[in-house]
Amino acid sequence: MLRNIFLICLACLAAPFAAAQALVPLPAQPDGVAWPTAGWETGVLPPEHADEIQELLDIAMVGNRGDLGGETHAVVIVHKGRLVAEVYRDGFGAGTRHMSWSLAKSVTSALVGRAVQLGLVENIDAPMPGVFPEDDPRAAITWRQWITMTDGLEYLEFESDILEANDVAQMMYGAGRFDVVGYIRDSFPLKYAPGTRWNYSTASFSLVGRALQNVIGVDTWCSTASSEAASEGASPQTPCSPADAPMAAWIDEVLFRPLGMDAQPEFDLSGTYLGGSHVWATARDYAKLGLLYLRDGVWDGERLLPEGWVDMTRTPPPGGPANFYGAGFWLLPGAGDAFYAQGHEGQTIFIVPSRDLIVVRLALMEENDANWEADLQWNLALARAFP
Numbered sequence: 137m138l139r140n141i142f143l144i145c146l147a148c149l150a151a152p153f154a155a156a157q158a159l160v161p162l163p164a165q166p167d168g169v170a171w172p173t174a175g176w177e178t179g180v181l182p183p184e185h186a187d188e189i190q191e192l193l194d195i196a197m198v199g200n201r202g203d204l205g206g207e208t209h210a211v212v213i214v215h216k217g218r219l220v221a222e223v224y225r226d227g228f229g230a231g232t233r234h235m236s237w238s239l240a241k242s243v244t245s246a247l248v249g250r251a252v253q254l255g256l257v258e259n260i261d262a263p264m265p266g267v268f269p270e271d272d273p274r275a276a277i278t279w280r281q282w283i284t285m286t287d288g289l290e291y292l293e294f295e296s297d298i299l300e301a302n303d304v305a306q307m308m309y310g311a312g313r314f315d316v317v318g319y320i321r322d323s324f325p326l327k328y329a330p331g332t333r334w335n336y337s338t339a340s341f342s343l344v345g346r347a348l349q350n351v352i353g354v355d356t357w358c359s360t361a362s363s364e365a366a367s368e369g370a371s372p373q374t375p376c377s378p379a380d381a382p383m384a385a386w387i388d389e390v391l392f393r394p395l396g397m398d399a400q401p402e403f404d405l406s407g408t409y410l411g412g413s414h415v416w417a418t419a420r421d422y423a424k425l426g427l428l429y430l431r432d433g434v435w436d437g438e439r440l441l442p443e444g445w446v447d448m449t450r451t452p453p454p455g456g457p458a459n460f461y462g463a464g465f466w467l468l469p470g471a472g473d474a475f476y477a478q479g480h481e482g483q484t485i486f487i488v489p490s491r492d493l494i495v496v497r498l499a500l501m502e503e504n505d506a507n508w509e510a511d512l513q514w515n516l517a518l519a520r521a522f523p
Contacts, residue, residue: 165431166217171435179220181215182215192518209499210228212423212496214427234417234498238338238478238479243401264279266350286331307319392421394440423494429465448462449464449465450465472490
């Protein structure tokens with residue numbers, strides 16, 4: 137069963153500390169350090185631990201897929217706002233876009249934050265609109281419950297290695313691949329009262345992706361974009377693009393471009409943004425997303441995420457159904473202040489506020505508990521090496 141044992145261990149580790157642990161303050165960008173919108177300012181490793189850090193980088197880069205920890209494609213380390221280490225496996229480089237897998241959930245959570253900041257979503261504790269009929273009990277599930285995976289759907293992702301019984305495999309690559317949202321509507325009824333149980337779910341974030349498209353108003357946004365194009369000399373009769381084109385443009389406008397990210401979201405054939413699993417970006421760009429969260433949602437003097445959004449992200453959901461997951465990010469209560477984005481096959485954005493540190497690792501790693509534990513311990517060892 138994929139990662140079940142690892143999750144149980146995390147829960148046991150966290151449980152005694154869940155109620156008492158206070159959040160470590162998020163550090164501001166140091167004076168004199170440029171924001172990396174146009175490129176990262178470089179720095180040096182802490183001299184007293186440089187050899188130790190280099191050894192950890194070497195350990196990551198020598199592994200192959202079948203080895204403990206798997207095959208690392210890229211590591212980027214940002215300390216106090218500067219790029220201090222960057223290594224790539226042959227065939228990969230600073231300009232190589234890498235599949236996010238579930239790092240996309242953290243991107244999508246950030247997009248919900250942007251929608252709140254822009255006034256498109258007024259209250260994350262209100263029902264998320266537009267993905268279920270009004271008389272469907274699932275229509276009452278809130279934005280917060282979707283992005284904290286406490287929605288209560290009857291859905292199994294970690295519980296089965298058998299493809300025929302694995303809901304994410306069937307949704308993404310089986311019968312649901314052409315219309316993910318339609319497949320979710322037909323296949324996953326409400327099983328538990330929303331907010332009472334945590335269940336890992338790519339389906340949840342795919343629904344959030346579609347809901348964001350509804351909220352921004354694909355037709356309205358497209359009409360606005362067409363009008364702007366017309367004012368710049370293009371034909372006002374130009375037909376509107378399919379649903380994915382305006383959504384991709386909106387994601388770029390409100391998140392990727394402000395951070396200087398050259399990233400690409402993916403969509404299914406029905407035009408739904410695959411917000412739980414499919415974004416392509418470079419290691420440096422994933423580090424920019426990490427920096428946005430490390431800096432409390434502020435970028436170069438502009439607040440992109442609402443005040444308190446990052447603290448909500450790194451806090452377990454209300455009611456205590458899980459203390460190792462926040463809103464699109466994993467937590468380590470009781471084992472330090474780190475929180476992190478994580479994706480299939482070893483993708484991680486590890487954020488440590490007390491060290492003003494971000495570690496991005498992109499990889500090809502076999503899915504098993506030993507590998508994920510090795511990945512976590514490697515990240516924690518790196519964090520301890522930075523002041």
